[in-house]
Amino acid sequence: MLHAGDRTIGHALKELAHRHLGLALNKELPSADWSGALTGHVQYAARDAELPLALGDKLAAELAQAGLTNTAEIETGALPAATWAATHGVGFDRTTWEAGADAAEVRVRNLRGRLDELAPNAGNLFGVTNWNSVDDVTDAFARLGIALSFTGDDALAALDHPVAPVLRAYRAAAKLAGSYGREWLRHVAPDARVYATWKQIGAGASGRMSCKEPNLQQLPRNPRYRRCFAAPPGRVLVKADYSQIELRIAARITGDRRMLDAYRTGEDLHTTTARAVLGKTDVTKDDRQLAKSLNFGLLYGMGSRALAAYAASNFGVALTEAEAGRHRDTFFRTYPGLRAWHRGVPNGTVETCTRGGRRRIGVSAFTEKLNTPVQGTGADGLKRALALLWEHRSACPGAFPVLLVHDEIVVECDEAQQSEAAAWVRGAMADGMAPLIDPVPVEIEVSAGRSWGG
Structure with a gap:
């Protein structure tokens, strides 16, 4: 800290x-021989x-001098709940995972075959393309009449050629099959639970938690994987997720009037953005996807070219760089407080601070000057919520947290406790975050089911 x-x-x-x-x-003694005299x-x-x-004693004094006593109290308060989650683990359905791993391998083979059909003999002298090789992919597209400077996902997403979307799908499928195949099952304990290592200040610069062995925070959102994390018979998982929390925190930090008014009146900010940018009243699902790409892409200072690539890669929204630029201009006219926040970021190396008082020193990158106070405030709120869960654990005996994923807490409980568990976790999450972003309201989406994926 x-x-x-x-x-x-x-x-x-x-x-x-x-x-x-x-x-x-x-510190040489730990590696010495401990079998003899131990004086x-x-x-x-x-x-x-x-x-x-x-x-x-020394650190307590230094924390107080630095104004970080409150941050230390947040971390100390969250520690029992983080340990709670680590020691209980999360239930796991091995059979469903194995079936998904087999299906993923079949999908990779099918996509590879489709690529070879679309670009026969395109790769090299021997007519065999390694679609994971930058050189082979560049050469393949060159033979198709397309010069590529980059072969990353953003570059492919912006490319209008039938091979590009298939190659993107192949790469994504191959990555999933490799990272989350049968080999991943080594993380499952004999009692059919997964015991991850939750590092409370693992992303130490921002204050966010991290996870390893395995990293459950980076597990794909695809239900194919998440439904494998399931409660045992007679139990359910109650999932509670902060809604648009980074945008809500940004509204509080920047004081943008339009954002504040939208949240105070219960508007959906993605719909608000779509109406403002597109100049229309009736917003479609596709319009809302565009708005999501703008809200999340521009929050931390993305430029027009990066926005176009981001929208295509993450939301399936096709934009030219010129269109992205026009939408970007309209976005910042709609939310001038965000623009003022961006323009007010000082040059050089600075110290950032969250709404909870957590600091980060030596911040020089523009995007980190923006996102650290926001994401760090989110971490402060989540950890305050964890402390409240532990403090009020008698409200739902037998229930305990099993997953802690940045803006989401998943709790396992008996089937008959669903309502009590939902109220317990919703109350803790609301009370943990609300003081940090008042007067912006906190919204928490809660659902329950046998698995994390549904």
């Missing part, structure tokens, strides 16, 4: 002792037990 954003220092006990207590520790070893272990106490 004190040094968030400083990538030049470490936080092992040896480094902490040197930095905050002026002590030089010899020196006991002294070593005793010192390692004593040092955190001395460090605690």
